[in-house]
Structures are given as structure tokens and as C-alpha cells.
Amino acid sequence: MDSAEKDKILIVDDEEILRFLISSKLEEAGFKVDTASNGMICLQKLPAFQPDLIILDINMPLMDGISTALEIRKNKSFSKIPIIFLTGADSTDSVRAAFEAGGDEFLSKPINADELLIRINALLRMYRAEVEAENLSRKFHYLLIQDFLNYSTAVKLPLTMLAEESLGPLNEQQKEIVNLAIKALNENIQLLQETALFIKLDPTKIAINRKPQNIIKLINENIQKFNILIDKKNIVLYTDFPSDELILEIDEEHIKQSLFLLLNYVIERVPNRSNIHLGVSLMDGLSGEEKYFKFSIKDSSEPISEDEINLLIDRYEQARWNKISMEKNLSLTICKLVIEAHNGKFWCESKEDGNYYNFSIPMNLLNNKNL
DSSP, X not given: OXXXXXXXXXXXXXXXXXXXXXXXXXXXXXXXXXXXXXXXXXXXXXXXXXXXXXXXESSOXXXXXXXXXXXXXXXXXXXXXXXEEEESOOOHHHHHHHHHTTOSEEEESSOOHHHHHHHHHHHHHHHHHHHHHHHHHXXXXXXXXXXXXXXXXXXXXXXXXXXXTTTSOOOHHHHHHHHHHHHHHHHHHHHHXXXXXXXXXXXXXXXXXXXXXXXXXXXXXXXXXXXXXXXXXXXXXXXXXXXXXXEEEEOHHHHHHHHHHHHHHHHHHSOTTOEEEEEEEEEEOTTSSOEEEEEEEEEOSOOOOHHHHHHHHOHHHHHHHTOOOSSOOOHHHHHHHHHHHTTOEEEEEEXXXXXXXXXXXXXXXXXXXXX
């Protein structure tokens, strides 16, 4: 089997000898294997390794298997990866807890290697079938959206000709009706374009090409693109950046796209004569050893409820609850997918002084010694 085609398995167990024995058996069977000694290391390795299946011990120090599985299932990128639980105690309570946490199989120690391989191969067959079905559905919906886009563009042309009075003069009422129709059509075209982009952005397969980039420069370049709209709406824009240079290992095109969508969303949404605050700061990670870059936008518009915030940034939740957000675009959802593909976090908050749109990305301090 070509190494590029090997299924990847992450083994998470605090027993070093067991990790070694299972790894050896799986590598002999043709799998690519990585290991972790506890749940925290597992979560750190997930984004880079992108396993196809996880073998997870229940009883471990720092973070046990149940807590680890619950965290894995919270992340949409890894929510469907098969998990096989291992435990030295096969009580009914342990089995129930494992499956309630999102486990797909449960094996008691000592492990029978042949039985483990049988269960791994069965789970991977089901997982691949599910992924293939999702990919076919994604392609179908993408083509359907493209058909709607082509139709909308075709409708826009004669409306534009009418608005420009290329086909003859219009009275004021006719002009207003045509302009309203063009505005509604433009909104629908934007929604279709963002929907098509969202469908193409498979959260488990977003290709991230990391290179050192000055994130402050990228933010300022995106701000300049909105100078005309900012002036038109009499918006006052405040920035709080620690320096003119902050180097991150990021995918330039994806981050530029996210910054543009986020700025456009906020600037379009706020009323005229509003204040918008942009801030950059550094955050400590949970372990205290990592540093995170944090970008935040605060607007002064009406507060958004917590339920509405969840719907704004997570289209999966919209589908689950059969609700449509009051904001007809996917900008925040796309931002969330891109930031999570960088091992980061995207979140929104509504406070008394305004609405906050934030994202954080792990950073390498070697390139930022002055901070």
C-alpha cells in the first residue's frame, strides 16, 4: 500500500509498552500510526495528524479518555472519526460512559490484537462509506448552487439595463422598484456565492499552506479595502495593535479571505455613525507554555442573543434546529472553518458595550522576540 494512501490511527494510552505493542501490530498491518500518552497530547496532535480512527484508553492522567472523547466530538472536523475505547474495567457503567461520550467500539484489556484489527477494519469501512456519501452530497449541492447563480446572473443583466435606462426612461416609482429588485438580487447572489464556498470548504480537508506572514500587515491591507464604505457610513474605526509587525505561521490567502469576510460582515451590519474597535493581543494557552494570537472586532450595534450567535457562526446548528439566521450570509461560518483549520478558535460574544467577534491562532514566539 502506498504510504500516501495509508489509513492513519492515533493510539492514546498512558502505558508505553501497550502503545508500542499496538503500534507495531498496526504498522505491520499497513497503517500509519502516531501515539499520545494522555488526552491533552491527543487533542494537540489531532489537527496535524488528521487520524482516520482513534484508539483511546479510558483511564489516563491529566485528561481521561471520556473527557477526551467529549472534546473530540465538540469539534466538527473530528466529530465523526471512529473511536475505539480501551479499558481494564469492563463494568456496565464504563461501557455506558464510553458510548455516551461518542465511542464506536469498546474493548477490554488485555487486548486481542486480531480482534482489534477486525474491529478497526470494520469501522474504517463504515467511516469511508459515510465520507463518500457526504462528498457526493456536497458535490451535488455545489452544482445546484452554481445553477442558481447562473440563473440569478442572467436575471440581473436586464434589470441593470432597465436601471441604467438603456431600454428607455423610467419614472421615479419605476426606478425605485427596479433598484429594490437589483438590491434583493445582489443579496441573493452574495448568499449563493458564500454558500458555494461553504460547501467546498470541507472542514476536515481544508488545505493549509503555512508560511511566515505579518498578520498586522494583512489586517491593515483589508481595512484599506473598506475605506470608501467606512467614510460613506461615517464609521469611526479604532485600532489597538501592539506593533506594526507580528509574524504568524498561517495560510495567507485563507486568512486574508477570513479577515475580509469578517470586516465586511461587521461594517455592513452596523448603523451609520457607529464606532468599531479592532484589537490584537497575545493569550496564554491552557498549559501556560503556548502563546496565542488573538484578533478582536467590537461593534456598537444592538446586542445579539446567545442563541442567535450560535446560529450565526454554525450552519450545522441551523440545520439541526431547522432555523434560519436573521443574517443572510455565511461569512462567520466560513471564518470559523478557516480558523479551526489553523488549530485556532473562532467565537462571538455579546456584552453591554457591544458585540465582539474574535479568533485566536497558536503562534511561534521565535519570530516575535520583541513582544
